[in-house]
Amino acid sequence: xxxxxxxxxxxxxxxxxxxxxxxxxxxxxxxxxxxxxxxxxxxxxxxxxxxxxxxxxxxxxxxxxxxxxxxxxxxxxxxxxxxxxxxxxxxxxxxxxxxxxxxxxxxxxxxxxxxxxxxxxxxxxxxxxxxxxxxxxxxxxxxxxxxxxxxxxxxxxxxxxxxxxxxxxxxxxxxxxxxxxxxxxxxxxxxxxxxxxxxxxxxx
Amino acid sequence: xxxxxxxxxxxxxxxxxxxxxxxxxxxxxxxxxxxxxxxxxxxxxxxxxxxxxxxxxxxxxxxxxxxxxxxxxxxxxxxxxxxxxxxxxxxxxxxxxxxxxxxxxxxxxxxxxxxxxxxxxxxxxxxxxxxxxxxxxxxxxxxxxxxxxxxxxxxxxxxxxxxxxxxxxxxxxxxxxxxxxxxxxxxxxxxxxxxxxxxxxxxx
Numbered sequence: 001x002x003x004x005x006x007x008x009x010x011x012x013x014x015x016x017x018x019x020x021x022x023x024x025x026x027x028x029x030x031x032x033x034x035x036x037x038x039x040x041x042x043x044x045x046x047x048x049x050x051x052x053x054x055x056x057x058x059x060x061x062x063x064x065x066x067x068x069x070x071x072x073x074x075x076x077x078x079x080x081x082x083x084x085x086x087x088x089x090x091x092x093x094x095x096x097x098x099x100x101x102x103x104x105x106x107x108x109x110x111x112x113x114x115x116x117x118x119x120x121x122x123x124x125x126x127x128x129x130x131x132x133x134x135x136x137x138x139x140x141x142x143x144x145x146x147x148x149x150x151x152x153x154x155x156x157x158x159x160x161x162x163x164x165x166x167x168x169x170x171x172x173x174x175x176x177x178x179x180x181x182x183x184x185x186x187x188x189x190x191x192x193x194x195x196x197x198x199x200x201x202x203x204x
Numbered sequence: 205x206x207x208x209x210x211x212x213x214x215x216x217x218x219x220x221x222x223x224x225x226x227x228x229x230x231x232x233x234x235x236x237x238x239x240x241x242x243x244x245x246x247x248x249x250x251x252x253x254x255x256x257x258x259x260x261x262x263x264x265x266x267x268x269x270x271x272x273x274x275x276x277x278x279x280x281x282x283x284x285x286x287x288x289x290x291x292x293x294x295x296x297x298x299x300x301x302x303x304x305x306x307x308x309x310x311x312x313x314x315x316x317x318x319x320x321x322x323x324x325x326x327x328x329x330x331x332x333x334x335x336x337x338x339x340x341x342x343x344x345x346x347x348x349x350x351x352x353x354x355x356x357x358x359x360x361x362x363x364x365x366x367x368x369x370x371x372x373x374x375x376x377x378x379x380x381x382x383x384x385x386x387x388x389x390x391x392x393x394x395x396x397x398x399x400x401x402x403x404x405x406x407x408x
Binding site: 116121123125172174175177178179180181182184185186190191193194197198203204 | 320325327329376378379381382383384385386388389390394395397398401402407408
């Protein structure tokens with residue numbers, strides 16, 4: 001088995017947990033927020049800034065800090081979004097070349113298209129996503145269900161727009177994936193173990 | 205295991221073969237074109253007419269034959285489409301109540317929503333669908349690739365419009381399904397066996 005697996009996921013669907021468990025079961029590397037930290041380190045931009053760009057529709061604006069330095073001079077006419085995307089592109093290719101791995105989000109399915117990764121999309125029904133977000137929310141979280149649904153939809157909208165901007169494709173269109181899994185009715189652990197079994201046995 | 209499985213499928217994706225193999229592996233009933241024949245028998249409409257309605261966007265028009273009788277009297281202002289859908293609705297519920305089964309298409313996922321079937325959508329990349337159609341085409345098939353792609357897209361459009369008309373939902377939107385499988389890279393046989401294994405072991 002030689003496998004690079006990309007996992008795109010709706011917010012609150014358990015995609016991250018699924019990816020992590022799958023990587024553990026397969027004994028391969030797992031990359032998620034580490035990608036953001038590394039892009040920040042390479043580009044000299046703040047982690048929060050990079051994260052904000054990667055989770056939203058790219059627009060041309062300027063970071064308050066570059067690395068840890070407060071920007072006091074006038075910003076250069078540079079598209080930081082593209083700079084971040086280019087770093088992301090290079091980094092993801094390096095990771096995939098280094099070893100088998102699971103990569104969460106960040107257009108990795110598109111960036112690695114030529115090496116044919118196993119492209120998975122994880123999603124769930126809204127009530128399940130709502131419940132999952134409630135469980136993971138800080139104890140002082142005061143959002144109503146309606147506000148939380150709007151919050152979930154906004155995060156997905158950001159991911160979708162970022163994906164569309166750099167790949168030209170619709171983020172949640174099944175045709176860009178090999179497998180789309182609804183996590184509403186089956187525990188994430190079971191789904192990850194099942195998929196791991198299929199991958200290890202060359203069934204997918 | 206108590207399971208009713210619905211399979212919606214893009215034309216040329218191998219969804220029918222997948223469903224048939226899955227039913228065989230699980231040792232449960234399989235319903236496909238039998239549904240059309242039975243609706244025709246119950247409604248007194250010709251098989252070809254019923255099939256034409258079920259594979260297209262419903263419009264109000266009249267069958268040339270009712271059963272085997274040529275219609276010589278003026279047509280009644282009856283919506284044959286709704287009549288067919290109602291028969292289909294009743295029949296699919298009867299089949300699902302009778303025993304575990306795999307049902308291909310015909311809005312079964314929607315009709316059986318309350319009993320929570322395992323809802324699968326089968327799809328594939330266009331070059332793979334084209335090749336599959338070529339293999340299954342009659343030897344005198346003379347369509348160019350371009351014509352065949354248009355033919356495939358038209359059939360899917362018909363299915364999509366029929367689904368939309370009766371369910372109000374987008375046919376190829378992953379959120380209506382539990383599992384969406386791209387058959388482009390893995391043999392149908394392997395996919396069906398894999399899924400059968402997961403179902404039998406309660407993993408999905």
